[in-house]
Amino acid sequence: MKEFFKQYVPYYKDYKLKFFYAFIGMALAAGGTAGSAYVVKPLLDEIFIAKNLTMLYTIPALVIGLYFAKGFGKYVQSYYISYIGQDIIRKVRDNLLRHTLTLDMEFFQKKHGGELISRITNDINKIQSAVSSQIAEFSKEALTVFALIFVTIYQSAELAFYGLVIMPLAIIPLSKLAKKMKKLSYASQESISDITTHLNEIFNNIEIIKANSTEKIEIDKFVKHNKNFFNISIKTVKTNELVSPVMETLGAFAIAIVIVLGGTKVINGALTVGEFFSFMTALFMLYTPIKKISSLYNKMQSALAANDRINSLLNVKSSIPSGHLIIDEEINEITFKDVSLKYDEVPALNNISLKVKKGETLALVGDSGGGKSSLVNLIIRFYETNEGSITFNDDNIKDINIESLRNSVSIVTQRVYIFNDTICENIAYGQEIDEEKIIKVLKQAHAYNFVSEMENGIHTKLDEFGTNLSGGQRQRIAIARALYKNPQILILDEATSALDNESESIISEVIDEISKDKITFIIAHRLSTVKHATNIAVFKKGEIVCIGNEKQLKKDCDEYKRLHNLANI
Numbered sequence: 001m002k003e004f005f006k007q008y009v010p011y012y013k014d015y016k017l018k019f020f021y022a023f024i025g026m027a028l029a030a031g032g033t034a035g036s037a038y039v040v041k042p043l044l045d046e047i048f049i050a051k052n053l054t055m056l057y058t059i060p061a062l063v064i065g066l067y068f069a070k071g072f073g074k075y076v077q078s079y080y081i082s083y084i085g086q087d088i089i090r091k092v093r094d095n096l097l098r099h100t101l102t103l104d105m106e107f108f109q110k111k112h113g114g115e116l117i118s119r120i121t122n123d124i125n126k127i128q129s130a131v132s133s134q135i136a137e138f139s140k141e142a143l144t145v146f147a148l149i150f151v152t153i154y155q156s157a158e159l160a161f162y163g164l165v166i167m168p169l170a171i172i173p174l175s176k177l178a179k180k181m182k183k184l185s186y187a188s189q190e191s192i193s194d195i196t197t198h199l200n201e202i203f204n205n206i207e208i209i210k211a212n213s214t215e216k217i218e219i220d221k222f223v224k225h226n227k228n229f230f231n232i233s234i235k236t237v238k239t240n241e242l243v244s245p246v247m248e249t250l251g252a253f254a255i256a257i258v259i260v261l262g263g264t265k266v267i268n269g270a271l272t273v274g275e276f277f278s279f280m281t282a283l284f285m286l287y288t289p290i291k292k293i294s295s296l297y298n299k300m301q302s303a304l305a306a307n308d309r310i311n312s313l314l315n316v317k318s319s320i321p322s323g324h325l326i327i328d329e330e331i332n333e334i335t336f337k338d339v340s341l342k343y344d345e346v347p348a349l350n351n352i353s354l355k356v357k358k359g360e361t362l363a364l365v366g367d368s369g370g371g372k373s374s375l376v377n378l379i380i381r382f383y384e385t386n387e388g389s390i391t392f393n394d395d396n397i398k399d400i401n402i403e404s405l406r407n408s409v410s411i412v413t414q415r416v417y418i419f420n421d422t423i424c425e426n427i428a429y430g431q432e433i434d435e436e437k438i439i440k441v442l443k444q445a446h447a448y449n450f451v452s453e454m455e456n457g458i459h460t461k462l463d464e465f466g467t468n469l470s471g472g473q474r475q476r477i478a479i480a481r482a483l484y485k486n487p488q489i490l491i492l493d494e495a496t497s498a499l500d501n502e503s504e505s506i507i508s509e510v511i512d513e514i515s516k517d518k519i520t521f522i523i524a525h526r527l528s529t530v531k532h533a534t535n536i537a538v539f540k541k542g543e544i545v546c547i548g549n550e551k552q553l554k555k556d557c558d559e560y561k562r563l564h565n566l567a568n569i
C-alpha cells in the first residue's frame, strides 16, 4: 500500500488548490456529522428535560444548518476529489500507452493485444477508484471517525474507552479478509484479461470462424472464461461482504457493555440522559464510517492487485536500445557482415553477409520460412542481431537513432494495415497531407482509378481493416503510402502478391523507376516480379545459398533453378 501511494503521490502535487477545496468540503461533512450527534444532548436535556422553549426553535435551526453543511461539504468534496482522480487516471493511462509503444516487436508478438487492452482499460479503471473516490472516502470517513470519537470522549471518557476498545480487536479478522481480497482481485483481473483476449481473437478472426462454422467452439470457450470470472467475482463478494457482519457483531459487544455501564451511570446520576444518548448516537454513528473504512481497505486490495499488473507492464523495458546518430546524410550502402538471428534460441538467420548500394534492388527469394522477412526485420530493428553487424554507410545500425532510422524506411508487408480514417490520412500517415502528392502516388500505385470512383474520392473514409476494399486495392493503398514517404530505403515484402499479373507488372515498372535513388529490398514468391533486381539472394533454412543477378543464378544456382522450375509447373 505504501508503494502504491509513493507511486501516485507525485501526481497529486498539481492539484494543491483543488485538494484544499476538497478538504474544506470534507471538514464540513465530518463536522456536520459529528455536530448532529452532539446536538442530541441539548435536544434531550434542554428541550425534553429542562423544557427550554428557546432551544425548541434554536435546535431545529441548528439541525438544518448542520445537515446543509454536511450535504454541501459532501458535494464539494466529491466534485474536487473525482476531478483529481479522473485527471490522474487520464495521465496514468496516457503514460501506460506511451510506455507500451516504446517496447519492441518481440514483446507484441508474445503478448496478446486483448491482454494489453485489458491492462490499459480495466486495470486502470480499478486504480481509478483508489486514487480518487477511495482516498476521498477514506479521508472523509477517517475525519468523521475522529470528530465522532471526540464527541464520545467529550461526553464520557470512561464509556468511550469501553465503546472503542473493540476497534483494535477487529483488525485481525479484517486484515485476513484484506489479504484474501488482494488474491481474488488479482485472479479476477487475470480472468477479465482472458475474456478480452478471447473476444479480440474472435473479432479479428471472424472470417475463419464463420467459414469453418466454429461459432459453437468459440462460444463454449467463452462460456468457460466467463464462468471462471463469475466464480471469482462471487468469491470476492463473499469475502468483501463479510466485513460488515464481523464489524457489527464486534460492535454489538461494545454497545452492550456501554448500555450496562452507561445505564448504571445515568441511574446513579453520574451522567445525564442527554449525555448518554449523545454518546450512544456518536457511538452508533461511529460504526458506519469504521465499517466503511474496513470495506474500503478491502476494495483497495483490488486496486493494489491491478497496480501490480500495471507495474509489471511498466517494468518491461525495450531490449533494443536506440542509438544517438541521426540520419542526416544519404545512405549509400547497407552492409550485413556475418549476421545471425535467433528467435528464443531458435536460429532464423545464419552468417548472412551482403551489401546493397544506393540505386540497387536486392530481391530475396526462397522457400517459406527461409528467413527473408527476418532479414528485413533486422533492417528496421524490429529485432536485434545475435551475431555480426549491420552498417548503414559506416555507421553500425545499433548506433543509429531508431526513430530516424525508421523515418528513412518505407515497408509494405503482406498484411496491409488500414486505419479507420480517410484515404488521405491513410496515405500521408504520420506526415503532412499534400493532396497533389497523394494523387501522384495513388496514380503511381495504380490506385487512383478506383479511388476517384469512390463517393468522396481521396476523402473517402476507409473501414478499419480496409474491409470496403479488395485485397489488391488494399495493397495499392499500402504501396501508395510507402511511396508518399519517399524513403531512402524501400522494403516490399510480398507487397504485390494480391495483384493481378497485369497490375503487378505495371507497378513493378513504377517501382523500378522510383527505386533508382533508393536502396530497395523486394521479397517475392513470384520470380517474375524480381527478375530485374540488381541481385537476387536465394534463402534456404536461414542461409543465403546463392546471390547474383537472374542470369548468373539461372546458370549456376541449383536452388534457384529448382524454384524456377517449380514456378513454371
Ligand SMILES: Nc1ncnc2c1ncn2[C@@H]1O[C@H](COP(=O)(O)OP(=O)(O)OP(=O)(O)O)[C@@H](O)[C@H]1O
Residues within 6 Å of the ligand: 109, 343, 344, 347, 348, 366, 367, 368, 369, 370, 371, 372, 373, 374, 375, 539
Ligand atoms: N516473431 C517470430 N518469433 C519466432 N520465430 C519466428 C518469428 N518470425 C519468424 N520466425 C521463424 O523464423 C524462421 C524464418 O521466418 P521468416 O518469416 O523470416 O521466413 P520467410 O522466408 O520470410 O518465410 P515466408 O516466405 O513464409 O514469409 C521461420 O522458421 C519462422 O518460424
